[in-house]
Each structure stands twice: as structure tokens, then as C-alpha cells.
Amino acid sequence: MKKLTTILAFLCASAGSYAENVVLSTPGSTLVLDVNKGAEPMFVYYGARLSDTELANLPKPTTANWSHLEVYPSYGATHTMSETAFAMRHADGNMSTQLLCDDFKTEPVSDIAPNGKPRKGTKLTIKLKDPLYPDIVNLYYQAYDDVDMIECWTDVTNNGKQTVTLTQFYSTCMPIRRGNVHLTHFHGSWASEAQLVETKLTNGMLRIKNKDGLRNATTDRSDVMFSLDGPAQENTGDIIGAVLCYSGNYSVTIDTDDTEYHYYFAGINPDNSEYHLKKGETLTTPRVAYTFSNKGLSGASRNYHDWARKYMLRHADQERMILLNSWEGVYFNINHEVMDQMMADIAMMGGELFVMDDGWFATKYQRNTDNAALGDWVPDPKKLPGGIDKLLADARKNGVKFGIWVEPEMTNSIAELYENHPDWVIKAPGREPVKGRGGTQLVLDLANPKVQDFAFSVFDNLLSKYPQIAYIKWDANAPIMNHGSQYLPKEDQSHLYIAYHEGLIKLCQRIRQKYPDVVIQDCASGGGRANYGLLPYFDEFWVSDNTDALQRIYMQWGTSYFFPAIAMAQHISAVPNHAVFRTTSMKFRCDVAMSGRLGMEIQPKNMTDEEKTFCQKVISDYKTVRPVIQFGDLYRLHSPYEGDNLASLMYVTQDKAKAVYFWYKLETMKDEHFPRVKMQGLDPNKKYVVHELNRIDNKPLDCEGKSYTGAYLMANGLEMPYSHDVDYAKLNDWSSRVITLTAE
Numbered sequence: 072m073k074k075l076t077t078i079l080a081f082l083c084a085s086a087g088s089y090a091e092n093v094v095l096s097t098p099g100s101t102l103v104l105d106v107n108k109g110a111e112p113m114f115v116y117y118g119a120r121l122s123d124t125e126l127a128n129l130p131k132p133t134t135a136n137w138s139h140l141e142v143y144p145s146y147g148a149t150h151t152m153s154e155t156a157f158a159m160r161h162a163d164g165n166m167s168t169q170l171l172c173d174d175f176k177t178e179p180v181s182d183i184a185p186n187g188k189p190r191k192g193t194k195l196t197i198k199l200k201d202p203l204y205p206d207i208v209n210l211y212y213q214a215y216d217d218v219d220m221i222e223c224w225t226d227v228t229n230n231g232k233q234t235v236t237l238t239q240f241y242s243t244c245m246p247i248r249r250g251n252v253h254l255t256h257f258h259g260s261w262a263s264e265a266q267l268v269e270t271k272l273t274n275g276m277l278r279i280k281n282k283d284g285l286r287n288a289t290t291d292r293s294d295v296m297f298s299l300d301g302p303a304q305e306n307t308g309d310i311i312g313a314v315l316c317y318s319g320n321y322s323v324t325i326d327t328d329d330t331e332y333h334y335y336f337a338g339i340n341p342d343n344s345e346y347h348l349k350k351g352e353t354l355t356t357p358r359v360a361y362t363f364s365n366k367g368l369s370g371a372s373r374n375y376h377d378w379a380r381k382y383m384l385r386h387a388d389q390e391r392m393i394l395l396n397s398w399e400g401v402y403f404n405i406n407h408e409v410m411d412q413m414m415a416d417i418a419m420m421g422g423e424l425f426v427m428d429d430g431w432f433a434t435k436y437q438r439n440t441d442n443a444a445l446g447d448w449v450p451d452p453k454k455l456p457g458g459i460d461k462l463l464a465d466a467r468k469n470g471v472k473f474g475i476w477v478e479p480e481m482t483n484s485i486a487e488l489y490e491n492h493p494d495w496v497i498k499a500p501g502r503e504p505v506k507g508r509g510g511t512q513l514v515l516d517l518a519n520p521k522v523q524d525f526a527f528s529v530f531d532n533l534l535s536k537y538p539q540i541a542y543i544k545w546d547a548n549a550p551i552m553n554h555g556s557q558y559l560p561k562e563d564q565s566h567l568y569i570a571y572h573e574g575l576i577k578l579c580q581r582i583r584q585k586y587p588d589v590v591i592q593d594c595a596s597g598g599g600r601a602n603y604g605l606l607p608y609f610d611e612f613w614v615s616d617n618t619d620a621l622q623r624i625y626m627q628w629g630t631s632y633f634f635p636a637i638a639m640a641q642h643i644s645a646v647p648n649h650a651v652f653r654t655t656s657m658k659f660r661c662d663v664a665m666s667g668r669l670g671m672e673i674q675p676k677n678m679t680d681e682e683k684t685f686c687q688k689v690i691s692d693y694k695t696v697r698p699v700i701q702f703g704d705l706y707r708l709h710s711p712y713e714g715d716n717l718a719s720l721m722y723v724t725q726d727k728a729k730a731v732y733f734w735y736k737l738e739t740m741k742d743e744h745f746p747r748v749k750m751q752g753l754d755p756n757k758k759y760v761v762h763e764l765n766r767i768d769n770k771p772l773d774c775e776g777k778s779y780t781g782a783y784l785m786a787n788g789l790e791m792p793y794s795h796d797v798d799y800a801k802l803n804d805w806s807s808r809v810i811t812l813t814a815e
């Protein structure tokens with residue numbers, strides 16, 4: 072049997088070829104580096120998996136136009152004019168560094184992935200050293216045995232006697248051969264996360280960065296895909312994906328100089344973060360996960376989804392519960408009666424979990440708006456005199472599980488916590504702190520172990536006393552708006568951002584060690600923390616505070632590039648929508664929410680009986696396709712960004728026995744003409760029976776109950792009527808379909 076991952080170091084005899092190539096392979100990809108002791112390691116190849124014969128004859132990459140191929144260029148000795156991955160100030164003031172290979176090894180690894188699951192692969196360690204100094208930079212590459220992912224990162228150790236200063240410390244550099252290379256990345260804003268941007272790479276520098284301090288996925292996201300042979304296509308073409316597994320300030324730079332390559336760099340943002348490494352200390356940089364796919368953007372996404380479900384997401388082998396979250400339904404107006412009614416309603420509609428959002432806590436100050444009480448994590452005796460006990464009793468009575476919202480990293484200037492611990496907040500010395508949400512919100516300094524203990528106690532107090540709490544929504548609604556740690560020494564104030572995130576990860580690890588089973592949602596003003604730095608400790612994330620079904624199609628489309636449906640919380644909400652005030656039909660809202668982890672974000676009391684009955688049917692239908700959506704392979708078929716008012720995607724089970732197809736019309740115009748969408752991922756030889764879910768039409772579709780081969784569906788698709796066949800009074804401008812395909 073062919074070994075899935077191979078490493079081989081081989082000698083190429085002919086003059087001018089590489090002295091020693093090191094090869095890392097995954098099932099579908101190969102990375103080749105030229106590593107020689109006493110020289111800088113060089114890039115040779117990253118792409119589709121190569122056979123031994125191909126490897127033996129692998130042509131040298133071009134070095135025309137003085138192309139530089141070093142995979143970890145450091146500033147000063149060899150590289151001064153081009154972009155570098157690493158720079159430091161040595162203790163003697165020397166700003167130049169030359170990182171040459173001192174030694175290297177490849178070895179099989181069997182370790183524990185960030186989500187706690189065992190994984191296997193191959194690790195290449197290249198020990199880099201400056202001939203003038205004792206410090207060591209290890210450059211690592213780790214290839215997985217069973218997913219097409221190669222992770223790259225570094226660590227730097229000060230082996231000298233005096234402190235050195237790191238001024239640039241990217242995790243990786245990858246040269247990407249010029250040609251018709253297009254970059255896909257995601258721009259965003261609060262309530263408008265993950266907006267797709269595609270750019271043809273040309274000369275110059277493209278920098279994507281984050282300096283929020285806390286929520287690095289609200290605005291531009293660090294994860295990118297390179298389409299190597301022209302404008303990106305969903306299901307064809309060569310793609311390199313690169314995901315930075317980090318939750319803090321990041322910098323992604325793509326530099327295109329006068330050589331034959333684009334140079335991709337990614338890692339911690341060094342802005343205002345120079346790092347002092349004392350004698351014996353080590354700084355480890357976050358991993359960048361590379362994937363290669365020759366099946367287009369969707370293929371690269373499937374690689375990320377596969378990796379995430381195996382190694383980067385908690386409980387990814389367990390179906391997610393269908394829930395009602397209280398936020399958009401009642402905001403801060405929480406009390407026992409309303410919580411009980413919401414629980415009863417979601418239970419009646421078939422939901423499995425009720426989550427009580429913001430507004431439940433208060434001691435000295437009330438939480439009736441967003442300006443007070445964060446940190447005072449005691450149930451408000453006025454709103455909830457029966458406390459958590461009564462809420463849990465009500466949940467049991469109604470037959471649903473119970474979840475609760477917390478924001479453990481925050482306080483308000485109007486809060487008992489702040490009054491007792493003003494030294495716990497992040498603020499600049501001698502200055503009044505700049506405040507965030509509500510004009511009073513402050514960020515607690517997670518660099519401080521006492522603050523870490525406090526944040527842990529927020530979880531521990533709830534979960535140890537009330538083990539029936541099944542779900543925690545962990546929110547974070549403010550950036551770091553002040554530079555200053557009251558904990559870090561004055562000479563290390565520039566460590567604030569990095570130390571904060573180290574503290575955050577320690578906190579996550581501690582929580583998971585004690586509470587491995589509880590479901591935790593990662594939320595930060597919506598999708599502000601949708602990143603693989605944090606997700607390994609979480610089960611899912613809130614895609615956006617914008618629940619408008621139309622804009623969600625775009626945001627969910629973008630989010631799906633890197634994150635699997637099982638992780639994407641998508642809720643049916645009220646109309647007019649609270650973020651954009653658009654009125655969409657209930658059917659459209661359900662069909663859009665159903666393409667991920669389905670939930671509701673609404674006061675059911677305000678729904679009509681007809682709407683409740685419809686949602687009851689939607690939830691029961693969702694349960695029949697939940698495994699297909701949550702564990703299936705995603706094929707994005709027709710992008711909403713194409714500009715022709717249509718979006719379509721589908722999920723197919725790995726055995727290709729079942730599929731769910733989604734079709735959305737984005738705008739209604741007279742004289743409209745949509746292409747018929749060809750399906751993907753089916754078995755051409757299987758025959759699939761068609762069935763429409765969430766049907767509102769008076770008559771079934773022509774194709775209802777009929778069978779078609781996978782070959783036919785992939786060559787022709789199915790005809791979707793442009794509107795719904797409903798009674799005149801029910802006509803509106805929204806149209807969408809959810810279709811199941813079941814192999815006979």
C-alpha cells in the first residue's frame with residue numbers, strides 16, 4: 072500500500088541541481104525544500120503530490136531576475152532590500168541577522184492536535200543559527216498523514232546572556248510563482264463580516280492586518296487563498312490556501328518585487344509589539360496551515376473543513392443542537408417568565424437548547440443596557456429571583472437543555488468588579504482609559520495571572536455548581552483601545568498584545584481541561600473571533616450580528632471558505648431585520664439559516680401560529696439532513712458575488728449517498744433569466760431521488776420524487792422555478808429551495 076506521507080532526502084547528482092532536497096507529502100500535496108547545512112533553506116516546490124520519479128527529476132525553480140527563494144529570510148546580512156520574515160536587535164546593537172541551517176531532521180510525529188484529538192504526520196525541523204550569535208531559530212513544517220495540510224511555524228530562543236529584541240517574527244514565508252495569480256481574502260466590518268475580495272496580484276505590496284487587540288476577524292481576515300492560474304474558480308483550478316492560527320493582532324503581507332515570485336508572509340503583527348527575549352526564553356510563533364487543491368476554491372475549502380472537523384474544532388464528530396438564543400428576541404429584558412415562555416416555544420418547535428444571552432446578571436449595578444455590570448456575574452435578583460436553579464428547572468420542565476452568555480474578559484467602569492480591581496484593566500499609565508461599548512466598557516488584562524484566574528472563575532462558578540449547563544456563549548465586545556498593562560513591567564509594555572493572547576489561550580486550555588464536554592460558542596460582536604487560533608477550544612462561532620437572510624448569504628459564503636458548516640451558527644430571526652431593516656419571507660430566512668448550524672434568534676411569542684408551524688416543520692426537516700450539512704463535503708456552486716442574483720451550494724456525504732442542495736434568488740426583477748446550476752460531488756453512477764424540504768408551494772416541483780443519475784445532475788442540474796407557486800395573498804419577492812438527493 073502506498074504510504075500516505077513520505078519524507079525523503081535525496082541527492083541529486085548533476086551539477087547545478089540541489090545538493091539535498093527535503094520532501095514532505097500529504098495525501099494530495101508535496102512540499103519540497105532545499106536544505107543544506109551552512110546555507111539558508113530554499114523553496115523548491117509546493118503543489119500537487121509528486122511521485123518518486125517526478126521528485127527525482129524535479130526541475131529547479133526559476134531564479135531569473137535575481138529571484139530569492141529563501142523560506143525564512145532574515146533582515147540585515149543577506150537581505151536588506153527585500154521583505155524579510157525575521158528581524159532582531161542583538162544585545163550589542165547589531166541589527167543584522169543571518170539565519171543559516173545548523174542542522175535539520177525529519178521525523179514521524181504522533182501528537183495531540185489543538186482540539187484534543189490525536190494526530191499523525193511528519194515534522195521537519197530546521198535549526199537556524201547566525202554564525203555570530205548563539206540564538207536559535209527553529210523553523211518547523213508539519214505535514215498531516217490524513218488531510219492535505221502542512222503547518223509551518225517557528226520558535227526563537229535566546230541562548231545568550233543578555234536580552235535581545237525581536238522586531239519582526241513572521242511564522243512563515245512562501246514564494247509563489249508569478250503568473251496569473253489571484254488572491255481571495257475577506258474584508259469585513261461589524262455586522263458585515265467575511266466579504267469576499269478577489270484581487271489580481273501585481274507589483275507592489277498587499278498588506279492585510281489587524282490591530283484590534285482582541286477580535287481579529289471582524290475587519291480583514293488573515294486567511295487567504297491564492298488562485299494560481301487565473302481568476303479563482305469554485306470547482307476547477309490550482310489553489311494554495313494559507314490560514315493563520317492566531318487570535319491576536321496579525322500581519323499578512325504579499326510582496327511582489329522585481330523577481331519572479333510573490334512572497335507571502337504571515338504571523339503576529341509586530342506593530343507596537345517588539346519582543347524582548349531574555350536569557351533562556353523562547354517565543355513560539357503561531358502556525359500557518361497551508362493547503363493545496365487542484366479542485367478550485369471549494370476543493371481548498373473542503374481540505375480546511377476536513378482538517379477542522381478532525382483536529383481544529385471541539386466535538387466536531389457530534390451533531391450540533393438546534394437552539395433558540397434570547398438576544399434579538401428580548402435583548403436585556405430577561406426574567407423567569409419570559410425565559411420559561413421562550414423555552415416552551417423552542418421546545419414546541421422541536422428545538423433542543425435554549426440560550427439566555429446578555430442581561431441576566433447584576434449586583435450593585437443593573438444590566439438593563441450595555442453600559443454596566445460586566446464582571447458582576449451573579450443572577451440579577453430582581454429579574455431572576457430563582458437564580459440559575461429555577462432556569463435549569465424550567466429547562467428540564469420544558470425538555471430543552473440550557474445555555475448561558477458570558478463576557479469574561481470585560482468589565483464596565485460602572486461595575487463592582489472595576490471598583491474592586493481598577494488595576495485589572497488595560498490602560499495607559501497616567502491616562503484615563505478610553506472606553507468602548509456603552510461608553511464604559513473596559514478590557515481586563517489577561518496578561519495578568521490574577522485576571523486569568525478571575526476569568527476562569529466565571530466559568531468555574533457556573534459549571535461546577537450547575538453541571539447541567541450544556542452551553543456557554545463566550546462573547547467579547549470591545550477592542551483594546553488603550554496601550555498599557557498594569558501587570559507587565561515597564562520595559563515589557565510592548566508585550567501587551569502577545570501576552571494578552573497567551574493569557575487567553577491559557578484560559579481556554581484550563582477551561583477545556585476541567586470542562587471538556589460543555590459546548591462553547593465563540594462570539595465577539597458577531598464573527599470577530601472566527602479564527603483557528605481560538606476555535607480548537609470552541610464548538611462553533613456566531614457568524615455575525617447581522618441575521619438578515621440576504622446579507623447572510625454573502626457572509627456565510629465567505630465564511631465557508633475556511634470554516635465548516637458545523638461551526639457556523641446561523642439563526643432565523645424576526646423581520647424587519649434588526650440590523651438592516653429588510654423584510655424577507657420566513658421561508659427564505661429558514662432556507663438560509665438551514666445551510667449551517669441551525670438556530671433561532673427571535674421572540675417566538677411574536678410569531679404567528681402559521682410561522683411557528685412552518686418553523687416546526689423546518690426544524691424537523693433539518694434533523695433529517697443535519698448529518699449531511701454538518702459532516703458532509705461542501706461544494707459551492709454559484710457565487711452570490713457573480714452579480715447575477717443567484718447563489719447555490721450543496722453538501723454531499725462522503726459515501727455520496729445523500730446530498731442537500733440550496734438555491735437562493737437574491738433579487739427579483741421582471742424579465743430575469745438564471746442559469747441552471749450544475750451540481751458537483753455526486754456519484755455519476757448513482758441514481759438520486761429528489762425531494763424538496765421546507766416546501767411552501769401549492770404544487771410540488773416537477774422533479775419531486777423523481778430519480779436522476781449523478782451524471783445527469785452534474786451535467787445539467789435541476790430546473791428551479793424563479794418564484795413560488797402560492798396563493799395571491801402570500802406572494803412576495805423571495806424565492807429559495809432546499810432539495811435533498813438520496814441515492815436509491
Ligand code: DGJ
Pocket residue numbers: 398428429476546548594595596597613615616
Ligand atoms: C454581541 C453578540 O454578537 C450578540 O449576539 C449578543 O450576545 C450581544 N453581544 C450581547 O451583548
